[in-house]
Amino acid sequence: MADCEIIIPIAALYLLWESEERRKPKRRRVWVHDILRRRPQLGEFHHLLQELRLDDGRFQRYFRLTRAQFDDLLARVGARMSRQDTNYRRSIPAAERLSICLRFLATGDSFRTIANSFRVGASTVASTVSDGVTEIWDCLVEEFMAVPTTEDWRAIAQKFEERWNFPLCCGAIDGKHVVLKAPANSGSQFLNYKGTFSIVLLAVVDADYCFRIIDVGGYGRTSDGGILANSAFGQALRAGNLKLPSDRVLSVHAQRGPLPHVFVADEAFPLRTDLMRPFPGRILPRERRVFNYRLSRAWLVVENAFGMLSSQWRIYRRVMEVRPELAERCVKATCVLHNFLRRTAPTAAVREGLPSGLGRVAANNPARQAIRIRETFTAYFSAEGSLSWQNTII
Template sequence: MDEVNVLAASYLLRRSQVRRRAKRRRFWVHPILRRRLQHGEFHHLVQELRLDDGRFQRYFRLTRAQFDVLLARVGARVSRMDTNYRRAIPAAERLSICLRFLATGDSFRTIANSFRVGTSTASIIVSDVASAIWDVLVEDYMAVPTAEDWRCIAEGFQERWNFPLCCGAVDGKHVVLRAPRNSGSMFHNYKGTFSIVLLAVVDAQRCFRVIDVGGYGRTSDGGILANSAFGRALRNGTLQLPADRLLPGAEHRGPQPHVFVGDEAFPLRKNLMRPFPGRTLPRDRRVYNYRLSRARLVVENAFGILASQWRMYWRPMELQPEFVEKCVKATCVLHNFIQKSNSASAIRGPPDGDVEPLPGLGRVAVNNSAREAIRVRETFAAYFSAEGAVPWQNNV
């Protein structure tokens, strides 16, 4: 028995020595990384880009002024202290690494080689800075709307998109990622890819007002809405929507509730309008579907702008869903930050009559709806063909 114990002990000792040798690092800091200050992208290319605002904006998706404002907000949160062993990476460089990842979607190894930092260091920096961006900007650029905010949004939809009492357009976007380990079919969506869902409420200026990130790709947009905090508040009547109001020029129709507009994936509710189902529809219902489609374009446009600005959406992300959620939230609040900074360009809309209905309005599944919701939709349909008609709707 003693001989067996001795053999076992010697085996474990040899095994621990092999592991220790395997984990032994050749360098404390690789020589390539030591030359970060001399050859790193931030210390040379980025400083040269500051001399050309156009190239700087294409590189970071932010102008120099926007970058500096953002740095002033997040700098204190992402700064690290120097130690006796090494100097900390400055806050400006950490922000540059994060923005470059969001703007390109390149692998951490590629980003790390460009900025001359470790691959794991780049990953940690992106995670920390993305969280900091969300934390410091959300109160100013995506705060929970109040009743007065909803009223202002409704005025914007009426002025720009000719849809009164509309507090926002709702839709979902699939953010594609590599299949997480041991996740089964939870993230597998109807497009045949793996994803998490970004559910968003967008205002008339194409800014995100409410988002919900992290829903499983297999869940429908309606299911994501039902499980989200926004959906529960809408269902329970705790969303602080303004009181019912009269439609402009249609006092005889009585007060109507403020509503959100969505596509056929969402259920019909008193405060959530969706298209009429079917292909052969009466004229007033076809007009309603067009007007709803026209108002709903803002959420499609917002998703398009988001993906074109932050090209991490262009390829499947080989990251854990929790990491992807941080990046998605950061890009959404940065989208609002940029849109509101560029308010002059954000208020431009398409010329009247140039908007085509969104495809797919003819193939709508029937679902059971409350009588009140049906009444509200019928009232909007009648209004759009009478008092609320616009000159070009009959030509579309």
């Protein structure tokens, strides 16, 4: 009995003490960490980047943009990237926010790594990248990746004929897998044939290695042909809503009739009247081997464009540890930045490739009209449209 009389008062006192402690005001945590507070003195933007501006070569290797291109881009997106100061702290300037976003795209480093370099919070990097890629796309897409008009398609076809010797070609089509960290609760939707998780970038590229139309976000498990069929571009192509130029005769010296403007693709895509793919098989007649070479010569521009894209923006060389939605916006931003860089560069270098063929090709069941169009191109490439070196190449 005595023991109970001692224990009960102690328990009551403890409850009373705990109640009093809860009423006391809690000590506030530090609003900004001391390391982040010294950002103006030691942060990468305020320290290293100002020195890099004195060396254009190092500046370009760091950002993948020249100083002039960086300033031009900042003038276009700066107003939308600016944030308002508050009574508690000053906002990060638009130039610094753009630097953080570009650095993420250029390296693919984790948010934590970039946060430590720029002396900002990891959550700040995450929000800055998420907002930045959206604002870059919105500000540049109308000027650097607008949907081509009929005159644009005609100009693209003329450049393909002059530079890559494939007439009536409005673009090269291919898909690229962008590797992701496996999204939560996604099952096998993003699992591709390589055993990695990815979303697909479907692109139409012109003769100057610029992206004219892109579709981003297809599941990695879907084939390139399936991605095309489900994309807005594929549906517009099937419905005839792309405003392609009218049919044209290849040569007045041969009675071949007018042919439609087409896109070129590899064996993963179907043969259609507006989409040319190589002949299947390895042992082919000379004329068909010539056609496959001429098609692969034009189609190579999309592969080269993907190579330039992944070389310029190293996020493609790592596994993106972001949500698929953010990965889609990052891909769209890098594609429009690719066009921005090529069209604002002092000189645009042209890398000409001479592939010997497209390698393994698969069978398909195309329509008769599509077969006729491909056979007409085949005859033209081996007759009046032949090149002096093509027989040596094949």
